[in-house]
Amino acid sequence: MQAVIGWVLRIGVIVSISVVFVGGVIYISRHGGAIPDYSKFNGVPNFVQLHGLINGIISLKGRSIIQAGIILLIATPILRIVFSTIGFVLEKDYLYIGISLLVLLIILISSISGHVG
Amino acid sequence: MPVFEFTLIILVGSCFAGLLGSLTGLGGGFIIIPLLTVFLHVDIHYAIGASLVSIIATSSGSAAAYVKEGITNMRLGMFLEVATTLGAVTGAMVAVFFPTNLLAILLGVILITSALLTLRKKAVQVVHQKNALAVKLKLNGSYPGENGTIQYSVSRIGGGFVMMLFAGLLSGLLGIGSGALKVLAMDNIMRIPFKVSTTTSNFMIGVTGAASAVVYLQRGYIEPSISMPVVIGVLIGALVGSKILVKTKSSGWLRWVFVVVVIGLASQLIYNGLIGKI
Numbered sequence: 021m022q023a024v025i026g027w028v029l030r031i032g033v034i035v036s037i038s039v040v041f042v043g044g045v046i047y048i049s050r051h052g053g054a055i056p057d058y059s060k061f062n063g064v065p066n067f068v069q070l071h072g073l074i075n076g077i078i079s080l081k082g083r084s085i086i087q088a089g090i091i092l093l094i095a096t097p098i099l100r101i102v103f104s105t106i107g108f109v110l111e112k113d114y115l116y117i118g119i120s121l122l123v124l125l126i127i128l129i130s131s132i133s134g135h136v137g
Numbered sequence: 138m139p140v141f142e143f144t145l146i147i148l149v150g151s152c153f154a155g156l157l158g159s160l161t162g163l164g165g166g167f168i169i170i171p172l173l174t175v176f177l178h179v180d181i182h183y184a185i186g187a188s189l190v191s192i193i194a195t196s197s198g199s200a201a202a203y204v205k206e207g208i209t210n211m212r213l214g215m216f217l218e219v220a221t222t223l224g225a226v227t228g229a230m231v232a233v234f235f236p237t238n239l240l241a242i243l244l245g246v247i248l249i250t251s252a253l254l255t256l257r258k259k260a261v262q263v264v265h266q267k268n269a270l271a272v273k274l275k276l277n278g279s280y281p282g283e284n285g286t287i288q289y290s291v292s293r294i295g296g297g298f299v300m301m302l303f304a305g306l307l308s309g310l311l312g313i314g315s316g317a318l319k320v321l322a323m324d325n326i327m328r329i330p331f332k333v334s335t336t337t338s339n340f341m342i343g344v345t346g347a348a349s350a351v352v353y354l355q356r357g358y359i360e361p362s363i364s365m366p367v368v369i370g371v372l373i374g375a376l377v378g379s380k381i382l383v384k385t386k387s388s389g390w391l392r393w394v395f396v397v398v399v400i401g402l403a404s405q406l407i408y409n410g411l412i413g414k415i
Contacts, residue, residue: 022204022211029201029343033194037372044144044365052141056362058179064357086361090190093368094350096197097343104215115274116212123218123344130226131351 021107028103032096039089047082098127138177140362146177148366155195155374160382161395162335163255164342165371166192166313167248171402174241174415179363181237181244181415185312186359189350191371192314196343198372199379203336210278210333213291214340217301221319221341222348224305229349232310233356241410244311248403251317252396263289264328270294280333289330297327309349314342 066072067084076084105120138146154168166188173184203209232240271277271291279288291297300322304315316338323334353359409415 022207025211026201026205029197029204033198033201033372037194037369040365040368043361044369047362047365048141048144051362052139054140055138056140056143058177058183058360058363061180061182061358062360064355067361068355068357083361086365087359090359090361090364090368091354093190093193093197094347094354097193097347100197101215101218101344104211113275116215119215119219123215123222126219126222126226127344127348127351130222130229130348131355133230133352 021103021110024107025100025103028100029096032092032099036089036092036096039092040086041089043082043085043087043089045082046080046085050082098124101127143177144362144366147173147363148370151191151367151370152374152377155191155371155376156378157374157391157395157398158371159195159199159375159378160391161255162316163251163395163399164192164314164316165195165374167252167399168402169367169371170244170312171248171406173363173367175402175405175409181240182232182353182356182358183360183363185232185240186350186353187364187367188312189346189353190359190364191368192312193343193346193350194368194372195375196314196339196346198375200336200340200343202379203339206281206336208280208332209336209340210276210280210329211340212274213276213278213329213333214337216274216276217298217319217337218341218344220298220301221305221308221315221345224302224307225309225345225349226352228306228309228311229352230309235310238410238413238415240311241406241415244313245403245405245407245410247307247311247313248399248406251313251315252399252403254317254321255392256396262324262328263287263330264292265290266292268292268294278333280330287330289333290328292328293326297322300326305345305348308342308345309352312349312353314346316342 067076108116150172154165158165170184173179276291304318308315319338323329
């Protein structure tokens with residue numbers, strides 16, 4: 021199980037960073053000379069919503085592709101918990117199946133309630 | 138500043154941050170946030186978002202190696218992640234109500250404290266006294282040492298759990314891994330051997346970061362064009378750092394360099410926060 025978790029983490033990082041890199045190359049080649057202002061919060065961009073993100077990726081927008089890579093990266097440790105849970109199921113360790121599911125639940129609630137504020 | 142130069146500066150700075158972070162075991166977030174806010178005048182929320190993304194990357198990358206070696210206590214990590222994720226979600230939720238200059242001052246104070254904490258002497262400790270709760274939660278473990286397998290027990294679980302809630306809260310609020318605080322909780326309160334506490338702390342940082350990153354993501358605080366050079370740079374720096382670390386054993390003077398750099402940057406954060414420039 022430890023080997024599987026090691027692989028999940030490694031592949032997750034490699035895949036997501038590759039996507040971020042591709043998006044970054046596209047973004048810079050298109051907007052390399054633009055002058056952005058990040059000194060104040062610019063509001064929620066439209067690729068935060070799923071349909072906005074998908075539209076952005078289809079039209080090969082650099083920032084949307086980077087965003088997709090970042091989402092994959094954030095999903096990597098969460099996927100690690102899913103695999104740990106499977107490991108505990110195989111070991112029939114009910115206490116730790118419960119603890120792993122509790123951690124997943126906390127992250128799930130966090131991702132649902134993120135829109136507040 | 139045009140995108141190209143802006144990206145290049147962040148990339149180089151992040152490489153440096155990742156290198157120092159991995160050599161000292163503190164992580165890159167420490168240098169990234171002051172670099173972005175003080176020198177490049179980026180809004181602190183964007184800086185915190187980018188730092189969160191980078192700590193998830195480095196934690197997951199290095200955890201992959203440690204898990205295979207069998208030093209990480211995965212049950213202990215999973216159990217304490219209940220506390221760190223709860224804290225992280227709370228921290229990320231309340232971060233929006235904090236004025237940016239207060240975030241900067243708080244971050245500065247935490248950075249200096251954490252940097253000083255790394256200068257502590259690490260005594261090799263192994264506790265064998267069995268704690269009833271630790272037995273029930275199956276937290277006691279073993280790890281491969283120089284002279285065979287070393288068995289250890291875990292103490293004061295309640296205290297450790299509370300400290301992890303606090304570490305998670307700071308992580309969600311300030312976008313740092315809180316690694317120094319996590320290690321402190323495991324070393325001094327739970328009496329866990331140093332090797333186990335550092336790798337298990339690193340193992341937990343990714344999940345803790347992910348718990349607050351999902352909140353930052355939806356608020357639009359994770360800006361792709363800033364996070365991209367940060368995460369790539371920190372990862373390159375951390376990779377180079379881990380290669381150097383295998384070859385050289387003594388990083389004593391490096392710790393001092395790091396502490397001085399961090400204190401310098403943190404003072405800038407506190408100063409700019411006090412005069413309201415951040």
